[in-house]
Amino acid sequence: xxxENAPTEGRRSRSWRPRIPTLPEDPPPGPFRPEFWRSPIxxxxxxxxxxxxxxxxxxxxxxxxxxxxxxxxPWLPLNDLTPGKGLLGFYLFDWPTNPPWLYRLTQxxxxxxxxxxxxxxxxxxWSVIPKLFAWPPVRSAAQALERASLxxxxxxxxxxxxxxxxxxxxxYVFPFSFYPAHLYGAWIFLGALAVHVxxxxxxxxxxxxxxxxxxLRTNLADTRPEPxxxxxxxxxxxxxxxxxxxxxxxxxxxxxxxxxxxxxxQSIDGWLRRTALLAPHGRVYGTGPNDFQxxxxxxxxxxxxxxxGDAWRLEVMGPHPVRLSRADLLAMPLYTYALPxxxxxGWSTQREWTGVRLADLARMAGAAPGDTQVVxxxxxxxxxxxxxxxxxxQVADPRSLLALRVGGADLSLDHGYxxxxxxxxxxxxxxxxxxxxxEFGPVTA
Ligand SMILES: Nc1nc2c(c(=O)[nH]1)N[C@H]1C(S)=C(S)[C@@H](COP(=O)(O)O)O[C@H]1N2
Ligand SMILES: [Mo]
Numbered sequence: 001x002x003x004e005n006a007p008t009e010g011r012r013s014r015s016w017r018p019r020i021p022t023l024p025e026d027p028p029p030g031p032f033r034p035e036f037w038r039s040p041i042x043x044x045x046x047x048x049x050x051x052x053x054x055x056x057x058x059x060x061x062x063x064x065x066x067x068x069x070x071x072x073x074p075w076l077p078l079n080d081l082t083p084g085k086g087l088l089g090f091y092l093f094d095w096p097t098n099p100p101w102l103y104r105l106t107q108x109x110x111x112x113x114x115x116x117x118x119x120x121x122x123x124x125x126w127s128v129i130p131k132l133f134a135w136p137p138v139r140s141a142a143q144a145l146e147r148a149s150l151x152x153x154x155x156x157x158x159x160x161x162x163x164x165x166x167x168x169x170x171x172y173v174f175p176f177s178f179y180p181a182h183l184y185g186a187w188i189f190l191g192a193l194a195v196h197v198x199x200x201x202x203x204x205x206x207x208x209x210x211x212x213x214x215x216l217r218t219n220l221a222d223t224r225p226e227p228x229x230x231x232x233x234x235x236x237x238x239x240x241x242x243x244x245x246x247x248x249x250x251x252x253x254x255x256x257x258x259x260x261x262x263x264x265x266q267s268i269d270g271w272l273r274r275t276a277l278l279a280p281h282g283r284v285y286g287t288g289p290n291d292f293q294x295x296x297x298x299x300x301x302x303x304x305x306x307x308x309g310d311a312w313r314l315e316v317m318g319p320h321p322v323r324l325s326r327a328d329l330l331a332m333p334l335y336t337y338a339l340p341x342x343x344x345x346g347w348s349t350q351r352e353w354t355g356v357r358l359a360d361l362a363r364m365a366g367a368a369p370g371d372t373q374v375v376x377x378x379x380x381x382x383x384x385x386x387x388x389x390x391x392x393x394q395v396a397d398p399r400s401l402l403a404l405r406v407g408g409a410d411l412s413l414d415h416g417y418x419x420x421x422x423x424x425x426x427x428x429x430x431x432x433x434x435x436x437x438x439e440f441g442p443v444t445a
Contacts, residue, residue: 027135037130040238041245043226045211047233048204049249050124055197057117062190064110068344069183071095071103071427075445076389078375082180088187097397100424101350104342107427108267111168111346115263115278118161119255123248125154131232149195156189168345169280203231215245266347279347289407290415292341292349295428298413301380303434305413308379312418314402318365318372318440326418329404332356337399343428353422355403358395358438367440369396376421377437388430390423392443399424402435 027033074080075092082089096102131150138144160182167178174181211226223241226234243251265276285294298304314324334354342348359369374395377387394400403422404411411417416433423430 025136031130031133032135034130034232034235035237036133038235038237038239040225040235040241041223041243041248042127042130043234044203044207044229044231045215045226046245046248047124047127047231048207050120050127050252051200051204053120054117054124057113057120058193061110061114061117062186064106064113065182065186066091067106068103068110068427071107071425072430073389073391073394076373076391077444078387078389081177081384082183084180085183088183094391094393095425097394097400097424097426100339100399103425103427104267104340104348104350107342107344108264108346108348111164112260112264112267114161114164115168116256116260118165119252119259121157121161122255123252128233130235134232146199149192152188152192153196156185156192159185160189170345216249218244218246220244220247263346267342269349273349276347280345285414286412289351289409290412292351292415293343293347294414295343295345296385296433298434301385303379303413308413308418308434314419314435315437316361316365316440317437318362318367320364320366322365326404329356329402329419332360334404335398335401337401337422337424339399339422339424341422341428341431348428351406352408353401353403354405354408355401355419355422357398358390358400358402358421358423359398361402361438362395362440365438365440371443372396372440373443375437375439375441376432376435377439378432379434379436385429385432388421388432390421390426390430394423394426395440397424402438 030036070092072079072081073092073095074082074085074089134147138147163174163178163182163185166174167182220241220243223244225238228234228236259278261275262278263276265272265274266279285292285297298308310325312326314326314329316322316324333356335357336352336354338350338352340348340350358374362369362372362374370392372395373392374390375387376390378385380386390400400423401421402419403416404419406415411420416435419435420433421431421435
């Protein structure tokens with residue numbers, strides 16, 4: 001029985017069709033009308049210049065960010081926080097221990113440059129905002145695809161910058177784990193960016209060819225709108241200018257420089273550190289040689305002196321397990337190296353660490369450095385900081401220490417007393433504090 005001759009529906013018209021609401025031809029009032037956007041400086045030139053600045057900076061932020069992902073050695077057991085990464089882990093490699101300052105440089109660059117570019121990103125978004133309200137919202141399949149890719153581009157960019165900034169401010173308001181979200185968000189953003197650059201580059205080139213850089217010399221009085229075009233950026237009803245294009249660029253650049261000046265100090269030792277007013281870790285955390293940043297204090301993770309006092313023993317597991325007191329460790333050959341601690345959140349500082357070589361501890365437990373990796377366990381229970389796997393290369397490096405002292409003084413409780421890991425060129429998060437156990441074992445990957 002068909003729908004038409006069903007008894008109860010017999011009288012309904014045969015031409016019945018679902019009513020698809022159609023959008024009016026004319027845009028609704030407000031931001032959907034091109035005349036709503038009146039800034040006379042919007043246009044392909046301004047957008048191209050801002051886009052080119054980002055095109056230089058964003059790849060540096062992306063590459064240093066992806067390097068940071070590799071620096072965690074997520075191919076080792078316990079280290080991988082993104083087990084679902086699949087092909088996105090394709091570039092992983094055994095992170096080197098040389099040069100020892102490399103991660104300090106790449107991660108400082110990632111964070112400080114990312115912060116610095118944020119005002120430029122905001123200016124770029126401002127310059128294209130009329131496009132967000134294009135009417136009709138969908139004109140053709142091709143245009144729908146382009147708009148969808150812009151959603152991923154703008155959404156991805158905002159997501160990466162905002163999660164990054166919240167994370168370095170230790171402000172974990174988002175309801176997901178930062179580390180996988182920031183990685184997957186990066187790949188989405190980079191994919192959309194590649195499409196965007198390919199689509200827009202011809203226009204950027206032709207705009208700069210015809211218009212050149214003369215707007216960098218044009219003052220407010222001589223500022224004119226760009227000729228009407230099909231970009232959707234030039235206002236059809238421009239208001240008189242209140243700022244020149246170079247004024248807008250100077251404003252965004254000034255914002256970027258301010259952010260840079262107030263955060264770069266966190267990655268530099270010496271008096272410049274005090275200029276890092278935007279850094280969340282720019283405070284005082286100890287006395288004497290222990291006066292440097294602490295991410296998590298002992299109190300904040302429930303470490304009490306009863307665990308770290310004379311009863312503390314280091315369990316060294318391997319073919320011949322040993323238990324060592326702090327006095328036993330201090331009686332072993334001690335080595336001192338100046339090595340940075342470089343937090344994934346951007347701050348870093350170089351210190352003189354004194355302690356026992358991981359390689360010596362491996363040998364003591366009957367394992368051969370070179371063919372041995374180690375699982376480090378902390379007194380701290382639970383969470384990503386409580387354990388980490390260090391690679392065979394990291395164990396074998398003579399500068400990799402179980403540190404007992406810093407700058408000649410005993411480690412403070414907040415810096416990991418009785419003993420902490422220091423590995424050259426490792427991300428700070430792998431320099432486990434309050435070490436309880438070292439499990440030397442064969443190479444697994
Ligand atoms: N057990 C434990 N170890 C840890 C941490 C922690 O929270 N718990 N923080 C790590 C991080 S993220 C960094 S950057 C360094 C910070 O070292 P600091 O507190 O001595 O400056 O320690 C690492 N080791
Ligand atoms: Mo860190």
